[in-house]
Amino acid sequence: MWNVSLALGFGGICFLVIGIMAWRRPSTGLYLFKRIARHRLSRQRPYLAGENEIAVLLCGTGSPLPDPKRAGPSALIAAGDKLFVIDAGSASVRNLLLWRVPLGQLEGVFVTHFHSDHIAELGELNLQSWVAGRSAPLKVYGPPGIERVIAGFNQAYAHDTAYRTLHHGADLLALHAAGMEAITVTIPPDNGTGVVLEADGVKITAIRVKHDPVKPAYGYRFDFRGRSIVISGDTAADQNLATAAKGADVLVHDALNPQMVKALEDALTMSANLRAAKIMQDIPGYHASPLDAASIANTAGVRLLVFTHMVPMLPNQAAERMFLNGVRAARPHGVELGHDGRLIRLPGNSTVLQTTTLQG
Ligand SMILES: [Zn+2]
Ligand SMILES: [Zn+2]
Numbered sequence: 001m002w003n004v005s006l007a008l009g010f011g012g013i014c015f016l017v018i019g020i021m022a023w024r025r026p027s028t029g030l031y032l033f034k035r036i037a038r039h040r041l042s043r044q045r046p047y048l049a050g051e052n053e054i055a056v057l058l059c060g061t062g063s064p065l066p067d068p069k070r071a072g073p074s075a076l077i078a079a080g081d082k083l084f085v086i087d088a089g090s091a092s093v094r095n096l097l098l099w100r101v102p103l104g105q106l107e108g109v110f111v112t113h114f115h116s117d118h119i120a121e122l123g124e125l126n127l128q129s130w131v132a133g134r135s136a137p138l139k140v141y142g143p144p145g146i147e148r149v150i151a152g153f154n155q156a157y158a159h160d161t162a163y164r165t166l167h168h169g170a171d172l173l174a175l176h177a178a179g180m181e182a183i184t185v186t187i188p189p190d191n192g193t194g195v196v197l198e199a200d201g202v203k204i205t206a207i208r209v210k211h212d213p214v215k216p217a218y219g220y221r222f223d224f225r226g227r228s229i230v231i232s233g234d235t236a237a238d239q240n241l242a243t244a245a246k247g248a249d250v251l252v253h254d255a256l257n258p259q260m261v262k263a264l265e266d267a268l269t270m271s272a273n274l275r276a277a278k279i280m281q282d283i284p285g286y287h288a289s290p291l292d293a294a295s296i297a298n299t300a301g302v303r304l305l306v307f308t309h310m311v312p313m314l315p316n317q318a319a320e321r322m323f324l325n326g327v328r329a330a331r332p333h334g335v336e337l338g339h340d341g342r343l344i345r346l347p348g349n350s351t352v353l354q355t356t357t358l359q360g
Contacts, residue, residue, distance in 0.1 A: 045100045046358050049078035052348035054224040056231075056250060057101070057358065058308060059085070060092035061338040064117040067313045071095050071340055072117045075231055075252060075308070079202045079224040086110045086220055086231045088121040093128055095340055098360035104133030109180075110196075110204070111142030112233030113217035114149055123153045126180050127160070130173065137181040141196055141206075143216045150182035187216065192240040201225060207244040209235035211286060221248065225348025230302070234309065236285060237292035245300035249346050249353065252338065253296065254309035256287035257323045264312055287311060290324055294331040304353055305331065308338040 049055040055078045062070030072089020076096070083105050096103060106129040112118055126138045140150050161178040185206045187194040197204040203223040211217035211234045219233040219241055230245040232253040245251050265280035288296065290307060297305035307324075314320045320337055327335060345354040 043100065045102050046343075048076075048083070048101070048343070049080060049345060050347070051080050052225050053345055054079045054222060054227050054229060054348070055343060055345040056229045056252060056306075057099075058252070058306070058338045058340060058342040059095050060087075060089040061308045061310065061340055061342075062089065062313070063309050063311045064115075065311060065313050069315075069340070070310075070313075072120055073234075073254075073309050074121075076101065077222045077229060077231075079222060080200070081105060082107045082200065082202060084108050084110060084204070084222070085125060087112055087118040087233075088125045089117050090120040093121045093124040095360070096125075097128060099341065099358040102132065103129040106134060106138065108139040108141060108197075110206075110218075110220050111140060111146060111149070112209075112219060112231070113143060113211060113214045114145060115214065115234065118234070119149060122149070122180070123157050126153065126178075127157060130161070130178050131164075134177060135174070136177050137179050139183055140180045141183045141185050143218055144184050144186060146184055147182040150180045154179045185218065187218075193221075193244050196220075205244065207241055209233055209241055210238045211235050219244070221245065227346040227348060227350075229344075229346070230300075232288075232293075234286060235288060237288045237296060239296075239299070242296045242299040245296070245302055248300060248302045249351075250304045250306060250344055251293075251297050251300065251302040252306045252308050253293040254287050255290045255293050255307045255323075256284060256311040257325075258284045258289055259325075260312050260319075260322060283311065290327045291330055294327050294335065297335070298331055303334055303351070304344070305335045306338045306342070306344070307336070310337070 057076040059074035059076055060071030062072055071091035073087050074089045074092035075086045077084045084107055109125065129138055140146060165173045165175045185196050187206055187208050192208050194206050196206050201224055205221040207219040207221060209217050209219045209232060217233055219231055221228060221230045221244055228248040229250045230248045232241060234254050235241060261280050261284055265277050268277035268280060293305060310323060314323055341358040343356050343358055
């Protein structure tokens with residue numbers, strides 16, 4: 001199966017040793033391979049959240065720009081044993097599999113908007129959670145238009161899921177559970193927010209954000225056991241988000257550094273790449289700057305601001321420092337640059353923030 005093949009993606013050194021041994025004595029190579037496979041496949045699943053905890057795992061902190069260190073935008077919320085994914089950017093599902101997140105427990109997916117970087121791996125997320133044991137269609141919540149997106153993915157994967165049921169049997173991979181079910185989330189025109197779901201102590205609220213011409217575009221707030229996490233989605237600076245994030249523990253916010261993007265635009269213009277230069281000229285209006293996001297976090301009084309969806313790419317610490325220029329002055333504490341694998345755990349009814357990073 002796919003999880004197994006991923007888990008067998010050993011480091012180069014193991015392959016080198018096995019390769020040399022197998023070349024010299026095939027039986028020794030196979031013995032070593034079996035030992036390593038047993039060790040790798042018996043690894044524990046990651047501890048995401050306890051019964052009374054909520055946690056956010058950053059599955060992809062990149063943007064549409066290609067970045068070898070960051071998958072496309074995606075985050076996972078664990079509220080007790082309930083798992084929710086917000087957006088499914090490119091390579092984010094591979095991260096979830098490498099970290100051995102139990103995708104069979106996935107309760108639902110929340111789509112912020114339909115830019116391709118946020119929906120690229122919806123099909124894979126659905127497929128992998130089905131393979132991992134999900135027993136009903138995957139619920140996918142999103143703004144009006146989600147029905148069309150989900151119908152398209154279901155159609156695109158119809159051949160694949162039929163093959164897999166035929167191959168592995170309906171007891172393992174039941175066809176009735178294979179697809180996704182679209183659930184349209186509407187926020188009344190006069191409201192800035194709307195409650196999407198309230199069950200088992202988890203409250204999920206959609207937040208209208210500014211990402212013109214994408215309308216509507218949403219962020220989401222998750223409340224559980226007196227703790228709260230807000231995912232901004234893609235947005236320019238938005239006071240409605242500040243209001244909806246009031247008192248949240250963690251705000252995961254997109255950000256674009258306009259000075260750095262302008263420098264890219266100038267460089268592209270000088271190298272006569274005018275198509276890419278035009279795109280660089282257009283995108284600053286889409287996203288908050290790091291300073292905007294810091295200001296929103298301060299207004300909302302959130303405990304921790306985590307940057308995600310960083311534009312442009314930040315290949316080294318010098319670029320990271322440039323990206324954050326001025327942020328420390330505006331917000332001296334409670335701010336960090338997100339990275340893939342970052343896990344922030346919030347024990348219920350407390351003020352504790354526990355942070356760690358999952359490794360593949
Ligand atoms: Zn977008
Ligand atoms: Zn985006």
